[in-house]
Amino acid sequence: MISETKIRANRANARDSSGPKTANGRARSARNALRHGLSLPVHSDPALSEDVEMLAREIAGSKASSEILELARAIAEAQIDLRRVRNARQQRLAAAFRQPFYEYRTATWKKARLMKLCLTRELADTPLPDYIVKVVTTTPQGLLKIATILSRESRWFRALTRYERRALSRRKFAIRAFDEARRRGA
Amino acid sequence: MSTGESRSKSLIRTERWAVFGLPPLLDGEELEDYEELYAEISEAVKPGDILEDILICDFVDLSWDILRLRRMKAKLIDASAVKRFYHGPGEQFVDRFDAQTLSQDLDHIEQIEHMTAVAEARRNNALREIERHRATFSGVPGRNVQQIEEGQIVDAESVEENDRT
Numbered sequence: 001m002i003s004e005t006k007i008r009a010n011r012a013n014a015r016d017s018s019g020p021k022t023a024n025g026r027a028r029s030a031r032n033a034l035r036h037g038l039s040l041p042v043h044s045d046p047a048l049s050e051d052v053e054m055l056a057r058e059i060a061g062s063k064a065s066s067e068i069l070e071l072a073r074a075i076a077e078a079q080i081d082l083r084r085v086r087n088a089r090q091q092r093l094a095a096a097f098r099q100p101f102y103e104y105r106t107a108t109w110k111k112a113r114l115m116k117l118c119l120t121r122e123l124a125d126t127p128l129p130d131y132i133v134k135v136v137t138t139t140p141q142g143l144l145k146i147a148t149i150l151s152r153e154s155r156w157f158r159a160l161t162r163y164e165r166r167a168l169s170r171r172k173f174a175i176r177a178f179d180e181a182r183r184r185g186a
Numbered sequence: 187m188s189t190g191e192s193r194s195k196s197l198i199r200t201e202r203w204a205v206f207g208l209p210p211l212l213d214g215e216e217l218e219d220y221e222e223l224y225a226e227i228s229e230a231v232k233p234g235d236i237l238e239d240i241l242i243c244d245f246v247d248l249s250w251d252i253l254r255l256r257r258m259k260a261k262l263i264d265a266s267a268v269k270r271f272y273h274g275p276g277e278q279f280v281d282r283f284d285a286q287t288l289s290q291d292l293d294h295i296e297q298i299e300h301m302t303a304v305a306e307a308r309r310n311n312a313l314r315e316i317e318r319h320r321a322t323f324s325g326v327p328g329r330n331v332q333q334i335e336e337g338q339i340v341d342a343e344s345v346e347e348n349d350r351t
Contacts, residue, residue: 055205055236058236059236075237079205079206079240083205083206083207086207086210086247087208090207090208090210093212094212094213097212097213098213142214142261143254143257143258143261143262144258144261144262144265146212146254146258147258147262147294147298150298150301151294151297154297161304168311171240172315175237175315175319176318178237179318179319179323180322182322182323183322183323
């Protein structure tokens with residue numbers, strides 16, 4: 001049993017932590033849901049709604065009862081949601097991968113510092129040695145580039161993983177409900 | 187490739203992309219390799235309805251991700267542990283084992299291991315859901331898929347070997 005004092009303290013704390021206070025903070029948090037649009041239901045997009053209906057009809061089959069069609073619609077919604085999340089991840093990864101000089105910000109700063117040192121000290125009048133030029137002009141490629149992207153944008157990819165997990169869970173339970181209804185012969 | 191085969195492949199592509207989205211390929215990764223994996227797993231599991239198709243597609247996409255993550259981890263360990271050092275006049279470089287840099291990159295490697303574990307868990311869930319779905323109406327997919335998985339693991343190891351050499 002929680003004491004009255006503790007309840008009052010919890011409520012007071014909750015009042016103090018009611019989100020951003022400044023105008024800038026409020027404006028920024030207001031845009032949170034619009035960053036990738038994945039928190040919006042699929043029905044808010046007419047094209048996706050159409051995809052859901054098509055897939056639901058295919059899952060349910062031609063002679064399905066209204067109950068089966070409704071359960072199939074739940075599967076289709078989760079599946080289209082999942083497709084949306086995966087496409088967003090794929091597009092982000094592919095766009096970063098196509099950037100020719102993608103690397104860690106710290107690596108860029110270190111290279112900039114190295115160049116500054118070379119240009120401001122005794123090396124200023126001499127051509128840069130090949131190994132310095134190579135260090136400065138080389139960025140990760142191939143698998144190392146993908147690893148760099150995943151690490152540098154890990155926060156964004158983690159958020160997407162959460163959306164994906166929710167959609168997967170919804171789809172799993174929707175399929176189970178659908179199977180159960182079909183087994184009963186609904 | 188026969189005309190029939192190419193027709194069925196293009197059909198797989200069109201249907202798959204409409205329902206499941208584009209394959210998770212990046213520049214430099216071959217669509218042919220992905221389709222081969224897809225065809226092998228489909229052949230082993232023999233999907234009976236669209237729900238099984240959906241789950242197989244998950245299984246294939248996640249397997250593809252896992253193979254990429256494993257190769258990535260091997261490459262990262264190599265790149266972290268073996269550094270090229272400038273060695274004296276004449277601008278010669280030598281490769282040396284660099285434990286300090288490797289220890290700095292361990293967090294990064296652990297992050298990739300975690301992503302691999304998540305993808306493996308999801309892939310196994312997809313397989314379990316196919317089994318559960320079939321158990322409702324009869325049929326067993328398990329053994330054939332396991333054989334393909336083992337084959338893919340061997341492939342991944344050989345790719346890692348190639349990356350090293």
